[in-house]
Amino acid sequence: MGAELTVREVRHRRGGREVLRIDRLDVAPGERVSVLGPNGAGKTTLLRLLAAVEPPHAGQVTVAGHSTAYGGVELRRQVAYATQRAGLLSTSVLRNVELPLQWRKVPRRRRRELAMAALERLRVAHLADRPARALSGGEQQRVSLARALVLDPDVLLLDEPAAGLDARSRSAFFADLDQALADRAITVVQVSHRAEEALQLADRVVVLLGGRVHQDGTPEELNRRPVDASVAALVGYENLVDAEVGPDGSVLVGRTPTGLTTSHPAGPVTVAAFASGVQLVPADWPGLPVRITRVSPGPGHRSVTVSGAVSLLAHVPFQATASLLTGGSARVVFDPALTAILPRA
Numbered sequence: 001m002g003a004e005l006t007v008r009e010v011r012h013r014r015g016g017r018e019v020l021r022i023d024r025l026d027v028a029p030g031e032r033v034s035v036l037g038p039n040g041a042g043k044t045t046l047l048r049l050l051a052a053v054e055p056p057h058a059g060q061v062t063v064a065g066h067s068t069a070y071g072g073v074e075l076r077r078q079v080a081y082a083t084q085r086a087g088l089l090s091t092s093v094l095r096n097v098e099l100p101l102q103w104r105k106v107p108r109r110r111r112r113e114l115a116m117a118a119l120e121r122l123r124v125a126h127l128a129d130r131p132a133r134a135l136s137g138g139e140q141q142r143v144s145l146a147r148a149l150v151l152d153p154d155v156l157l158l159d160e161p162a163a164g165l166d167a168r169s170r171s172a173f174f175a176d177l178d179q180a181l182a183d184r185a186i187t188v189v190q191v192s193h194r195a196e197e198a199l200q201l202a203d204r205v206v207v208l209l210g211g212r213v214h215q216d217g218t219p220e221e222l223n224r225r226p227v228d229a230s231v232a233a234l235v236g237y238e239n240l241v242d243a244e245v246g247p248d249g250s251v252l253v254g255r256t257p258t259g260l261t262t263s264h265p266a267g268p269v270t271v272a273a274f275a276s277g278v279q280l281v282p283a284d285w286p287g288l289p290v291r292i293t294r295v296s297p298g299p300g301h302r303s304v305t306v307s308g309a310v311s312l313l314a315h316v317p318f319q320a321t322a323s324l325l326t327g328g329s330a331r332v333v334f335d336p337a338l339t340a341i342l343p344r345a
């Protein structure tokens with residue numbers, strides 16, 4: 001059973017400056033929470049407090065009902081913390097994973113069995129005899145996770161676990177991590193500044209901005225209903241457009257209807273649109289009139305930038321782009337399923 005984590009009225013300073021201010025944050029036993037925030041948002045600071053590396057300057061953090069202020073061996077046994085750098089020792093991979101078991105005085109044979117099983121779970125058992133420092137970044141991340149999981153912790157804290165991996169290795173890594181965690185009710189908190197990482201594995205995503213919780217919801221809620229433009233940008237909405245809601249609920253840019261409607265009251269809003277939700281239609285169709293300023297190939301689509309009534313990035317499927325030429329005219333229509341209407345700050 002994973003452990004419950006609680007954060008209450010926490011204030012924490014670094015270099016004389018308050019960098020974390022969280023009144024309340026709870027993580028239920030077995031829950032998987034991602035903390036998403038830009039560089040410097042306070043993510044690592046929060047993990048360090050949860051890991052009892054340091055106590056908060058004010059307030060309280062508890063793990064399984066015990067305050068981290070007192071540290072303690074029992075608390076450290078329950079929590080595994082994989083820091084941003086894999087931090088492996090310059091011995092063999094197997095030895096790196098065995099070491100925490102040796103500190104716990106696990107007999108040698110059992111140690112080996114458990115370490116090999118952990119390496120197998122992360123698909124790196126074939127590297128057991130290799131020097132740990134001579135591995136690729138992705139291999140080191142896997143070994144580091146095997147080392148964290150070998151003690152069967154109640155809580156796993158992960159700081160940017162897939163940092164430095166390419167897109168393909170990243171999704172393979174998360175798939176294997178998911179598999180490794182599948183039969184365990186372990187509480188997981190992972191931090192990342194990339195939405196595509198934060199949204200994977202998570203039951204819940206906590207958005208941290210300037211040391212404060214800005215939004216707390218399911219990956220679905222974050223995607224569909226970011227609370228404002230800063231969260232929308234973090235989630236990956238490429239376009240943020242100033243717009244107005246008319247008295248009938250229609251959304252206008254300038255005075256031109258976008259085709260979107262909303263239950264927001266009349267007044268200024270921001271339209272957040274994924275580039276894949278921006279459709280370009282012929283210039284004599286209804287929509288926002290634009291001129292195509294650039295067309296460039298992207299993975300599976302063309303990236304098209306437009307300006308005019310609105311400046312936007314559109315991802316247009318290859319087969320639909322034959323008539324899209326730089327300098328040409330078009331109209332923009334939004335796909336409501338890939339668009340969110342947000343209050344304007």
Ligand SMILES: Nc1ncnc2c1ncn2[C@@H]1O[C@H](COP(=O)(O)OP(=O)(O)OP(=O)(O)O)[C@@H](O)[C@H]1O
Nearest residue numbers: 014015019037038039040041042043044045046193
């Ligand atoms: N040793 C330190 N001394 C002074 N300020 C620090 C120190 N470490 C971090 N900070 C500051 O504390 C704030 C929070 O840092 P933290 O490392 O928790 O952010 P983060 O969200 O994890 O960032 P990143 O994504 O870049 O790792 C930042 O403004 C940072 O500049």
